Amino acid sequence: MSDASTDPDKIEGPTPDNAMRAAAAADRDDGPMLAADGTPLKRSLARSLRVQKMRALMLIAPLLIFVLVTFIAPIGDMLFRSVENQIVSETLPRTTRALADWDSTSGDLPEERVYEGLFYDLFIAEARKEHTRLGTRLNYEQTGMSSLFRRSGRSLDDVSDIYLDQFEDLDEAWDEGRPWAELMGDPEWIAEQEAFDAAEDEGQMPRFQLRDGIEDVLPRAASTYETFARFAQVEDEDSPLDEEPWGLVHTALYYDLMEADVASYDGPQADLLQAADAAVGGFESVTFKEGLLEIDEDWGSTETWTTLQMYSPDYTSGYFLNAVDMQKTADGPALRDADERIYGLLFQRTLFMSLVITFSCIMLGYPVAYLLSTLPARSANLLMILVLLPFWTSLLVRTSAWKVMLQQQGVINDVLVWLGLVGDGSRLVMINNQFGTIVAMTHILLPFMILPMYSVMSTIPPSYVRAAKSLGATNITAFRRVYFPQSVPGIGAGSILVFILAIGYYITPEIVGGTTGTFISNRIAYHISSSLNWGLAAALGSILLVVVLVLYWAYDRIVGIDNVKLGG
Amino acid sequence: MKFSKTLMATTALTVAAAGTVYAAAHAEMADSMTLVSWGGAYQASQQKAYVEPYLENNSDVSISWDESSAEAVAKLRAMNEAGNVTWDLVDVVAADAIRLCDEGLAMEIDHDESLAAAPDGTEASDDFGDLIVSDCFIPQIVYSTTFGYRTDMVPEGAEAPNDICDVWDLETYPGKRALEKRPINNMEWALLCDGVAKEEVYDVLATEEGQDQALAKLGEIKDEVIWWSAGADTPQLLADGEIFMGSTYNGRLFSVIEEQDQPVGMMWDAQVFDLDGWIVPADLPEDRLARVMDFLSFATDTQRLADQAKYISYGPARESSAPLVGQHAELGIEMAPHMPTDPNNAQNTFLYNYEFWADYRDDIDAKFQAWLAQ
Numbered sequence: 001m002s003d004a005s006t007d008p009d010k011i012e013g014p015t016p017d018n019a020m021r022a023a024a025a026a027d028r029d030d031g032p033m034l035a036a037d038g039t040p041l042k043r044s045l046a047r048s049l050r051v052q053k054m055r056a057l058m059l060i061a062p063l064l065i066f067v068l069v070t071f072i073a074p075i076g077d078m079l080f081r082s083v084e085n086q087i088v089s090e091t092l093p094r095t096t097r098a099l100a101d102w103d104s105t106s107g108d109l110p111e112e113r114v115y116e117g118l119f120y121d122l123f124i125a126e127a128r129k130e131h132t133r134l135g136t137r138l139n140y141e142q143t144g145m146s147s148l149f150r151r152s153g154r155s156l157d158d159v160s161d162i163y164l165d166q167f168e169d170l171d172e173a174w175d176e177g178r179p180w181a182e183l184m185g186d187p188e189w190i191a192e193q194e195a196f197d198a199a200e201d202e203g204q205m206p207r208f209q210l211r212d213g214i215e216d217v218l219p220r221a222a223s224t225y226e227t228f229a230r231f232a233q234v235e236d237e238d239s240p241l242d243e244e245p246w247g248l249v250h251t252a253l254y255y256d257l258m259e260a261d262v263a264s265y266d267g268p269q270a271d272l273l274q275a276a277d278a279a280v281g282g283f284e285s286v287t288f289k290e291g292l293l294e295i296d297e298d299w300g301s302t303e304t305w306t307t308l309q310m311y312s313p314d315y316t317s318g319y320f321l322n323a324v325d326m327q328k329t330a331d332g333p334a335l336r337d338a339d340e341r342i343y344g345l346l347f348q349r350t351l352f353m354s355l356v357i358t359f360s361c362i363m364l365g366y367p368v369a370y371l372l373s374t375l376p377a378r379s380a381n382l383l384m385i386l387v388l389l390p391f392w393t394s395l396l397v398r399t400s401a402w403k404v405m406l407q408q409q410g411v412i413n414d415v416l417v418w419l420g421l422v423g424d425g426s427r428l429v430m431i432n433n434q435f436g437t438i439v440a441m442t443h444i445l446l447p448f449m450i451l452p453m454y455s456v457m458s459t460i461p462p463s464y465v466r467a468a469k470s471l472g473a474t475n476i477t478a479f480r481r482v483y484f485p486q487s488v489p490g491i492g493a494g495s496i497l498v499f500i501l502a503i504g505y506y507i508t509p510e511i512v513g514g515t516t517g518t519f520i521s522n523r524i525a526y527h528i529s530s531s532l533n534w535g536l537a538a539a540l541g542s543i544l545l546v547v548v549l550v551l552y553w554a555y556d557r558i559v560g561i562d563n564v565k566l567g568g
Numbered sequence: 569m570k571f572s573k574t575l576m577a578t579t580a581l582t583v584a585a586a587g588t589v590y591a592a593a594h595a596e597m598a599d600s601m602t603l604v605s606w607g608g609a610y611q612a613s614q615q616k617a618y619v620e621p622y623l624e625n626n627s628d629v630s631i632s633w634d635e636s637s638a639e640a641v642a643k644l645r646a647m648n649e650a651g652n653v654t655w656d657l658v659d660v661v662a663a664d665a666i667r668l669c670d671e672g673l674a675m676e677i678d679h680d681e682s683l684a685a686a687p688d689g690t691e692a693s694d695d696f697g698d699l700i701v702s703d704c705f706i707p708q709i710v711y712s713t714t715f716g717y718r719t720d721m722v723p724e725g726a727e728a729p730n731d732i733c734d735v736w737d738l739e740t741y742p743g744k745r746a747l748e749k750r751p752i753n754n755m756e757w758a759l760l761c762d763g764v765a766k767e768e769v770y771d772v773l774a775t776e777e778g779q780d781q782a783l784a785k786l787g788e789i790k791d792e793v794i795w796w797s798a799g800a801d802t803p804q805l806l807a808d809g810e811i812f813m814g815s816t817y818n819g820r821l822f823s824v825i826e827e828q829d830q831p832v833g834m835m836w837d838a839q840v841f842d843l844d845g846w847i848v849p850a851d852l853p854e855d856r857l858a859r860v861m862d863f864l865s866f867a868t869d870t871q872r873l874a875d876q877a878k879y880i881s882y883g884p885a886r887e888s889s890a891p892l893v894g895q896h897a898e899l900g901i902e903m904a905p906h907m908p909t910d911p912n913n914a915q916n917t918f919l920y921n922y923e924f925w926a927d928y929r930d931d932i933d934a935k936f937q938a939w940l941a942q
Contacts, residue, residue, distance in 0.1 A: 130672065132669070132670030132671070132672075133670060133671050136667070139929075143928055143930065143931040144928075146926045147927045150670065339780075339939065341938060342934065342937055342941055345941055346941065407808065408810055409808050410808075432794055510797065514795065515749075515795055518941075528642055529638075529639045531930060532642060532671075
C-alpha cells in the first residue's frame with residue numbers, strides 16, 4: 001500500500017511528518033521551531049487553534065447572544081437598581097446641590113437658599129408630576145415623606161400666587177403670554193413660533209430660545225421661564241406665546257427685581273419691567289422658608305432634611321443596608337430596632353429549610369433511585385412514569401393538594417382521628433408552618449433528586465457488588481465500600497439541583513408556609529409586586545445570588561464539582 | 569403597530585363599505601381593548617353588566633381580559649419602563665389607583681367631561697362625590713372587608729358573634745380565625761378592641777406605642793390565626809370548617825352563604841369600606857384612548873353600575889345607582905340588604921384611610937412582618 005503517492009516520506013507540503021522533519025532541521029539550526037510552511041510552529045499552532053475556537057464560538061453564538069440579551073442583561077439591570085438613586089438628584093437638582101454643605105448634626109435648619117432651591121425644584125417637579133414619585137421613594141426611608149410631597153405639591157401655588165396676584169394687580173400684561181414671551185424670547189424664535197402657530201401644523205414647535213442678554217439682567221426669571229416655555233411646548237403642546245407662565249416665574253421675577261437694577265434696560269417691554277421694578281419694593285412677600293413651613297411643618301424638621309441629604313447621592317448603600325437589617329443614620333450605618341429586623345432571620349431560615357428539604361429528598365430519593373436502577377426494564381419504566389407524573393401536574397395543584405391533606409380538617413387528621421390515634425380536639429397542626437413547607441417542597445422537588453441519582457446508579461455495573469460479595473464482604477460492607485461511593489456523584493448533582501431550586505422557591509411557601517415557613521423569596525416578591533420597593537428587592541436578590549455562589553464555591557472546594565454527574 | 573393600523577384601516581373600510589354612517593364617527597377608535605380585572609365572580613359581573621351590553625352596540629370591537637389586577641401596579645410600572653403598555657383599562661383598588669397616579673402611570677381624568685351625568689342631570693363628579701379619591705380614579709363599587717363565621721360552630725348558649733371584639737374572645741368563641749397577612753385593617757380592629765376610640769385610631773396608630781399596642785393586642789390571638797393572602801382563602805377555610813371566623817371581602821362571603829349555601833353567617837360590625845374602580849394607563853395612543861373613553865363613559869353610567877349589583881353584592885359607587893339596585897340575576901333575592909352600604913349593615917363602619925396608609929404602609933408593614941416571623 002505504500003506507493004510513491006501515499007508514502008509519508010515522499011509527500012511534499014505541510015504534513016505532520018514534514019513538519020517534524022522541518023522542526024528537527026530547524027533545531028539543528030538553533031532557530032525557532034518552524035512549521036512545514038516555514039512559519040514558526042508556535043504561531044502556526046496558535047492560528048489553527050484560533051480558527052477552531054472562532055468556529056466553536058460562531059456555533060454557540062446564537063445561544064450566547066440569546067442568554068446575554070434575555071437573561072444576563074435584565075438580571076444585571078435589575079441588580080443595578082439595588083444601588084441606583086438618581087431620582088433624588090434628578091427631581092431636586094437645586095436642592096441637593098445647595099444642601100450638600102449643610103451640617104445635619106448642627107441641629108439648625110438649612111439656610112434660605114436651600115428652601116429657595118426646594119421651592120423651584122418642587123414647583124417644576126409638580127408640573128411634571130414627578131414629586132409624588134420621589135415622595136414614594138423617600139417614604140421607604142422615612143415615614144410621612146409620601147404625604148409631605150403630595151401635600152406640598154398641592155399647595156405650592158399658595159406661595160407663588162402671592163407674587164402672581166401682585167404683578168397682575170400692577171399690570172394685566174403680566175397675566176398674559178405675549179408680553180412674557182417678548183421679554184424673554186429670542187425675536188427670531190418668536191417669529192418662527194408665530195409662523196408655526198399660524199400654519200396650525202402638527203409636528204414639532206420651534207424650540208424656545210432665550211433672548212441674548214436677558215439672563216444677565218434677570219437670571220432667575222429667565223431660567224424658570226425657559227423651563228416653563230420648553231415644558232409648555234413639549235408636554236402640553238401649547239404655544240408659549242399664548243400661555244401665561246407659572247406663578248413660579250413671577251416669584252423668580254420678584255426676587256430678580258429686588259436685586260437687579262433694570263433702569264438701564266432698553267429691550268422689549270422695558271416700560272412694563274421698569275414699572276414693576278419700581279413697585280416690587282412695596283410688594284408683600286414671604287421667604288421661601290416661611291412659605292414652605294406654612295404648607296407643611298415637616299419642612300421645619302431636621303429629620304426630613306437629614307433624610308434628603310443622606311439620599312442625595314446618585315448611588316446609595318441604603319437598600320443593601322436595609323436588606324441586612326441596618327439603616328443609614330447621621331452617624332453612619334446602624335442596626336435597626338429589634339422589632340424591625342426580619343431579613344437576617346429570613347435568610348437563615350431559607351438556608352436552613354433548603355438544607356432540610358435537600359436532605360429529606362436524599363433520604364427519600366435514594367431508595368427509589370436504587371430500585372429504579374436494579375428493577376427489570378418493564379417495571380422500571382412503570383416506576384419511572386410514576387416519578388415523572390408530578391411534572392405533568394401544575395405546581396399550584398400539587399401545593400393545594402397538600403393543603404387538603406395536611407389541614408386540621410384534612411385527610412390525614414381525619415384518618416388519625418378515625419383510627420383513634422389523636423383526639424378530635426387535639427388534631428395535629430401540620431400546615432401553615434415550617435413542617436407544611438418542608439413536606440410540600442420535598443414532594444415537589446423529589447424528582448429533581450431521583451433523576452440524576454438514577455442516571456448515575458444505572459451506570460454502576462452490578463458485577464462490582466457481586467465481586468465484593470464473592471470476596472467475602474457482607475451486604476452492608478459491599479454497599480458501603482463499593483456501591484455507595486460510586487453513587488455519590490449522583491447525590492451531589494441532585495443535591496445541588498434541589499438546593500438551588502429550593503432556595504428561590506416562593507409559591508409553595510406562600511401557600512402552605514403560614515408565618516414561620518416563608519422564605520426570603522416571599523419578601524422579594526412582596527417588594528416587587530406590592531410595596532414597589534424594587535431597590536430593596538434587588539438588594540435582597542443580589543445577596544441571595546451571592547450566597548448561592550459562595551455555597552457553590554464551597555461545595556466545589558469540599559466535594560469537587562468534577563464529582564458531580566448528571567448521567568453516564 | 570403597523571399591523572394594528574392595517575387592521576384598523578381594513579375595519580374602517582369594511583364598515584364604510586357596509587354603508588353605515590357609524591363608521592365616520594368611530595373610525596379613529598381602536599377596535600380592540602384589553603381590560604384588566606380580578607378574575608372570578610367579580611370579573612364575570614363586569615363582563616355581564618358592562619362588556620356584553622357594550623358589545624351589543626359595538627359589535628366590531630373585540631375585548632379581552634387580563635386577570636392581573638392584584639399585580640397591576642408592578643406590571644404597569646414594568647410596562648411603562650419597557651415603553652409598551654398593552655393594557656387599556658385597569659381595575660384596581662383605590663389605594664393602588666392613588667399610587668399609580670403618584671407614579672405618573674395613570675392618566676388624570678376630568679370626571680365631568682369624560683363620564684356620563686346621572687339621569688337627573690347631576691354631574692358625574694357630584695354623583696360619585698367623595699369616592700373620587702384621586703384624579704386618576706373612576707370608582708365602580710364600594711366593597712367592604714368584614715368577618716364571616718361558621719354558624720354551626722357557635723357554642724351552644726352563646727349568641728352569634730356580632731361585635732368586632734368577639735374575634736378576640738377566645739373563651740366564648742373558641743376556634744381558629746383567619747386574618748389578612750398585612751397590617752391594614754387588622755391594626756385598626758386591634759386598637760378598637762383595646763379600648764381606643766374610633767376617631768382616635770389613626771392618631772394612636774401613628775405613634776410607636778400605638779403600633780406596639782396594636783401588635784400586642786393581635787398577639788393575644790396570634791396562635792389561633794391563619795394568615796391569608798388571597799381573597800379566596802377565607803371562604804375556603806370557612807367551607808372546610810378549618811376556622812371559626814375570618815375576614816374577607818363581603819362579596820366572597822355572599823357567594824359562600826347565598827350561592828353555595830354553606831352554614832356561614834355575616835358579621836358586619838366594624839366593616840372597613842374600600843373602593844374599587846378603573847384607571848386609564850398614561851400615554852395611550854389616541855385611537856386606543858378614544859375607544860377606552862367611549863367604553864368608560866358607557867360602563868360607568870348610572871344604569872350599568874346598578875346592573876353590576878345583580879351579579880355580585882358590591883355597592884354601586886354612584887349615588888344615583890343605589891335606588892336602581894334590584895334582584896340577583898339567578899337567585900332572585902333582593903340585593904339591597906346584602907350591600908355593605910345598606911343602613912342595617914353600615915351601623916359601625918370604617919373607611920380605609922388612604923392618606924394614612926400611603927405614609928405608614930412601609931414602616932408598619934416592616935414591623936408587622938417582623939412580628940409575624942417571630
